[in-house]
Amino acid sequence: MSIPFTTQIIYLLASILLLVAFAMLSQRRILSLINLFAWQGLVLSVSTFVVAYSTAQHHLYYSAVLTLLLKVLVLPWLLHRLIRKLNVKWDVETLINIPTTMLVGIALVIFAFNLAAPISQLSESITRGLIGIALASVLLSLLMMITRRKAVPQVVGFLAMENGLFFAATSATHGMPLVVELGIALDVLVGTFIFGIFFFQLRETFDSLDITHMEKLKDDNS
Amino acid sequence: MENTNLTLGILLQLCQLLLVVLMAPLLMGWVNQCRAWLQNRSGPGLLQPYCTLRKLFHKDAVLAHDASPLFRMTPYIVFGCMWLAAAIIPIIAVDLPFSPAADVIALVGIFALARVFIALAAMDIGTAFGTLGARREMLVSFLAEPALLMVFFTSSLISHSTQLPHIVETFAHHEFVLYPSLAFASVAFVMILLAENARIPVDNPSTHLELTMIHEAMILEYSARHLALVEWASSLKLLAYISIGIALFLPQGIAGVGNWNALPLAVAALLLKLVAAGAGLALLEALIAKMRIFRVPEFLGTAFLLAVLGLLIHFLLGA
Amino acid sequence: MDAIGILPLDMAVGAILLWMVLGLSGLVLQRLPHLITGIIFPLGALAALAVAGTGLWALGEPPGVAVLPLGLPDLPLHLRLDPLAAFFLILLGGASFGVSLFSAGYFRAMAGGTLGLLCLEYHLFLASMALVLLADDAYMFMVAWETMALSSYFLVTTDHHVPDIRKAGFLYLLIAHVGAVAILLSFGVMQGGHGIGAYTFAAMREAHLSPFWSSAAFLLAFFGFGAKAGMIPLHVWLPDAHPAAPSPVSALLSGVMLKTAIYGMVRVIYDLIGNVRWEWGVLVLAVGAATMLFGVLFALMQHDLKRLLAYHSIENIGIILLGLGMSMAFIGLGHPVAGALGLIAALYHTLNHAVFKGLLFLGAGSILHASGLRNLNDMGGLIRKMPKTAFYFLIGALAISALPPLNGFVSEWLMFQTALQAPTLTNDIVRSLLPLFAATLALAGALTGMCFVKVYGIAFLGRPREPHERPSTPGTGHDPSGMEQCGMAWLALGCFVLGLFPSYVMLMLNRVCVSLTGHGLSAGALTGSNWLWLVPTASERASYSPIVFMAVIVAVMLLTFLLVRRFYHGRVRFCDPWDCGFPAQTPRMQDTADAFGQPVRHVFGPIYRMHRELPGPDDPAPRFFLKIEDRHWYWLYLPTARLAEFASSKVALLQHGRIHLYLIYTFITLLVLLAFV
Incomplete structure (x- = not known):
């Protein structure tokens, strides 16, 4: 084995990222879901740090710290506050049962890996195997958004999807320019606020956070 | 040289046979002791399992009127299987002459053989709880077995061998490499270990509530020496599983081929690992709550999924 | 020979x-x-x-x-x-x-x-x-x-x-x-x-x-x-x-x-x-x-x-x-x-x-x-x-x-x-x-x-x-x-x-x-395999020896048996089954074959087509009914059978029961065949 040790660590972190994505997919409790999201942020932050160290790119250190602050501390805290305020500690309801979701998840992973294989061939960077994992975690987050009935898990899914994209950016191309990252971070933060407000509105209108109620909003003349 | 190595190997094999069978109740005692400490009890002491075994061997066996020969043979079969399983896993040194006789897949086969026999024995007397236990045990097993095989496949694909000695050689005595796939496999393996050894959250080893039992319900009709053998076999099974865990995920310290000087160190390392594993197991059991029986398929499904993910990641990353 | x-x-x-x-x-x-x-x-x-x-x-x-x-x-x-x-x-x-x-x-x-x-x-x-x-x-x-x-x-x-x-x-x-x-x-x-x-x-x-x-x-x-x-x-x-x-x-x-x-x-x-x-x-x-x-x-x-x-x-x-x-x-x-x-x-x-x-x-x-x-x-x-x-x-x-x-x-x-x-x-x-x-x-x-x-x-x-x-x-x-x-x-x-x-x-x-x-x-498989060892690819990759396996298990079993007999005893007493001391036990309390399969039915539910009747709790003559059917019948065979029936009903239009008509069919077929072949 001639893979450098830092790359091995990045591989390991990438795998953990995927693991967390699956854990989120199988999670039934909102609180645990948010905690998992925080863990995912932590993994992301550490992996960014390792990439920064191994490639000696200083702006990645800033991204790592930014990720740590935003995704491990601020956003989970916000979400925790949100569910306390909304008093929604109930179990997550899923549209499809969890084992089936898992099987679909496995199929998605195989699909993503095979999709990423030709892309990875093009990339010359040390971490080219990782695009598949990043793609898989994006798809899994999207799957989570699809299969969840309640609004909060959907937001977590959205945020997790962003994590996957971020991971692809840092590991495969050694990060985006810092300005872009700051912009995205801000976007995510603002997005979360907007979602928060949206939740409150949703609850006031329907007395529930079940987004299936939104079907009532459509033009219903008949 | 070849001959002395073989002789030493056989000697070592016999030592390990003896060692595992004597050590298994101690491990059980240690786990129980840790559990007691974690639950703020003083605990029965490390040697309690030996005392229980001794007591059981002295008692008269009580059998139901229509117990068949199968019922009476099963404890010996189960004990033999588990003893063999625990004895051929390289935990001290890789030179075990018996080990190539059963690779990891055959190891799964040994566990399955023992399980089928004990489930059959549970159904032999024809009581309600016996069949209930057998049914649940088979439910747990048919999910755990493929997951266990997938864990083995992951490590076999990395080391290009299904033989535990070669797997240990690859992981312990070559350049140190982090295998993400093994990280997945190890999590899956811990889940399987909990399920297969009738531990919380799948089963409660110290339960006395009939309706929640799995393993205990199967052996309700056993008494005296038969019960002793079955209990001893379960402690051997726990030891075997922990040994597999050590061999696959923590093989550092196991003596390599022909390296007899490393043996004392290997034994010390083994003891350390077992102590840590026992304490870890107790801690896990203290932290998790027992789950409903129909959550078990989901639990084991997750284990299977993790093992499969490990395999896929191995194919993607080549590590 | x-x-x-x-x-x-x-x-x-x-x-x-x-x-x-x-x-x-x-x-x-x-x-x-x-x-x-x-x-x-x-x-x-x-x-x-x-x-x-x-x-x-x-x-x-x-x-x-x-x-x-x-x-x-x-x-x-x-x-x-x-x-x-x-x-x-x-x-x-x-x-x-x-x-x-x-x-x-x-x-x-x-x-x-x-x-x-x-x-x-x-x-x-x-x-x-x-x-x-x-x-x-x-x-x-x-x-x-x-x-x-x-x-x-x-x-x-x-x-x-x-x-x-x-x-x-x-x-x-x-x-x-x-x-x-x-x-x-x-x-x-x-x-x-x-x-x-x-x-x-x-x-x-x-x-x-x-x-x-x-x-x-x-x-x-x-x-x-x-x-x-x-x-x-x-x-x-x-x-x-x-x-x-x-x-x-x-x-x-x-x-x-x-x-x-x-x-x-x-x-x-x-x-x-x-x-x-x-x-x-x-x-x-x-x-x-x-x-x-x-x-x-x-x-x-x-x-x-x-x-x-x-x-x-x-x-x-x-x-x-x-x-x-x-x-x-x-x-x-x-x-x-x-x-x-x-x-x-x-x-x-x-x-x-x-x-x-x-x-x-x-x-x-x-x-x-x-x-x-x-x-x-x-x-x-x-x-x-x-x-x-x-x-x-x-x-x-x-x-x-x-x-x-x-x-x-x-x-x-x-x-x-x-x-x-x-x-x-x-x-x-x-x-x-x-x-x-x-x-x-x-x-x-x-x-x-x-x-x-x-x-x-x-x-x-x-x-x-x-x-x-x-x-x-x-x-x-x-x-x-x-x-x-x-x-x-x-x-x-x-x-x-x-x-x-x-x-x-x-x-x-x-x-x-x-x-x-x-x-x-x-070659590794051919040289490595003998009466004792089964080697499918190469002996360092995989091997299996059922004889060693069997011998060790049997030896261990016999050893255990002898040791138990030697150091302890073989005394046996017979009595009724214990079953946690529940007093009334009838053979009907055992699992039936259907009951034994119940966990599988639960886990793999969607695969089966089930008809089930569960008796109510106060039913004086409770009767449990379960029928498992193969889904293939419904999505493949019955449609095929219906299709075949439909097609044959169309073909049946040709059938009138009058012998002249049949003779005409034969005649036309003969003419067509003569013309084209």
Whole structure:
């Protein structure tokens, strides 16, 4: 084995990222879901740090710290506050049962890996195997958004999807320019606020956070 | 040289046979002791399992009127299987002459053989709880077995061998490499270990509530020496599983081929690992709550999924 | 041997002729039933042994060829005995030896007329199966194939006064013929329009087909033979037809006849078409995995013992297909050595299944004979009444559950080893799929274990479940007679021999493989395998020694036993079962077969089509009702049947009942034909 040790660590972190994505997919409790999201942020932050160290790119250190602050501390805290305020500690309801979701998840992973294989061939960077994992975690987050009935898990899914994209950016191309990252971070933060407000509105209108109620909003003349 | 190595190997094999069978109740005692400490009890002491075994061997066996020969043979079969399983896993040194006789897949086969026999024995007397236990045990097993095989496949694909000695050689005595796939496999393996050894959250080893039992319900009709053998076999099974865990995920310290000087160190390392594993197991059991029986398929499904993910990641990353 | 001037082929033909003669004499002797069971069936068994011996002999010889002066003009009947046919002859002979011995005892109670017919059909069936294996041209093959289908149809409908059995027989005949048409078309594709002489297998081997036509031939053959083998979704006849036949016949149907379909597949795909493509392998893998899981999941839901065993035949066909699929994928992707291992695993499992499924069906027959029971829910405690049957059945159950050191384990182990060759592949999708298919195999294996714990635990262990409701049946039960026991003992011995000396079987199969694909096992496997060690690829990669395994376990058991006796005592007291001290215990508190399958029903719920009636809590006469149905009926067969009915109702418009109209049809047809041809 001639893979450098830092790359091995990045591989390991990438795998953990995927693991967390699956854990989120199988999670039934909102609180645990948010905690998992925080863990995912932590993994992301550490992996960014390792990439920064191994490639000696200083702006990645800033991204790592930014990720740590935003995704491990601020956003989970916000979400925790949100569910306390909304008093929604109930179990997550899923549209499809969890084992089936898992099987679909496995199929998605195989699909993503095979999709990423030709892309990875093009990339010359040390971490080219990782695009598949990043793609898989994006798809899994999207799957989570699809299969969840309640609004909060959907937001977590959205945020997790962003994590996957971020991971692809840092590991495969050694990060985006810092300005872009700051912009995205801000976007995510603002997005979360907007979602928060949206939740409150949703609850006031329907007395529930079940987004299936939104079907009532459509033009219903008949 | 070849001959002395073989002789030493056989000697070592016999030592390990003896060692595992004597050590298994101690491990059980240690786990129980840790559990007691974690639950703020003083605990029965490390040697309690030996005392229980001794007591059981002295008692008269009580059998139901229509117990068949199968019922009476099963404890010996189960004990033999588990003893063999625990004895051929390289935990001290890789030179075990018996080990190539059963690779990891055959190891799964040994566990399955023992399980089928004990489930059959549970159904032999024809009581309600016996069949209930057998049914649940088979439910747990048919999910755990493929997951266990997938864990083995992951490590076999990395080391290009299904033989535990070669797997240990690859992981312990070559350049140190982090295998993400093994990280997945190890999590899956811990889940399987909990399920297969009738531990919380799948089963409660110290339960006395009939309706929640799995393993205990199967052996309700056993008494005296038969019960002793079955209990001893379960402690051997726990030891075997922990040994597999050590061999696959923590093989550092196991003596390599022909390296007899490393043996004392290997034994010390083994003891350390077992102590840590026992304490870890107790801690896990203290932290998790027992789950409903129909959550078990989901639990084991997750284990299977993790093992499969490990395999896929191995194919993607080549590590 | 050559000095005597007899070739293996001659010997095989001789045995086939003997079978035919025996069958006919059975018809002649129908007034003397004790002669039929006392002489003809044992003689048939000897002929079977001769067939098996011929197979063993022919494995080491170059292929023998013969042309019989019979058959079509320009296409006389060709016979050929190559290693593949020889291997299947061993399977046929070995399994049918045990079954014929068993039959000699089993059919004693049968009335003379029926027995005479049965004897004819039985031996004709055996002979036609042997001819299928020996056939070397499409015509001969189809004749033997149809003879086999027809004779087995009559065997299935032995009890033709039961309407359900007639229905099962009809379904069987229907699907068998749909399959036969597909096979015929496949032969047609392979001969490629080169005239009638090209219908010999030798000509087909020479022919080079374009990828499109070879794929067409493959698909037709896969469909046709699959219908006979009971692969999904063409399996519906199997769980109806196999249990309908008398038990020894079920044993032959499941154990041997399904294998002729496997033989056909291997013959056509590897030998006649030749250049195997990996896409075919993936198709076979997918169908195999689905068949396997379907079979075992439905087996777990059954409470009719023979039906359950029939579903397990579906499962095992799935396992065999899985091995074939892996082998084809490897060969197609340019790894013939790994492909050879897969083929060997598949063929090994074919042989194993013949042995243990035969044994299990014979066991089921013994139970049926002794107690009149087929429904597991009525059984219980049979181990006390028929200990010997219980012993043989246990061996069969352990073997089919793929437990070491018996034979079922060896073939599944070889399949896992084949799947572990996946990293050599360059095709990403196949590479990541193979271990997943191996995982489904593990799942199926574990489910089989559960199913046979259920069967054995409920039939043989526990207490009789419904003793008071069945005073009329001879509920006493007893072990069968000597002949029957010999039959079961032979097959049980087979389970042990095939399980304990796997390297011999593997090396034997290696010859088959070399003759078919031109490649065999790796050098490491050939040098590493001996009587003690089974080495599929190289000794440092994998090895298995059932003998060491068995010896150590037995030694450890004996040691434990002696130590316990030496240091303690062997005192035993007997009392009532404890059961946690619950006072009232009745046999009805035990799990029934349906109850035992309940967790599976829960976990795999969506697969089944369930009708369930649960009694209310205050129902004075509670009755639990559960019916499990196969979804295939509803989405495939009933629509097909409706379509066929619709089409025939349209065609029926032509039918007026007036003879003039019919004459006009004939006239027009004649004119059209004369004008165009």
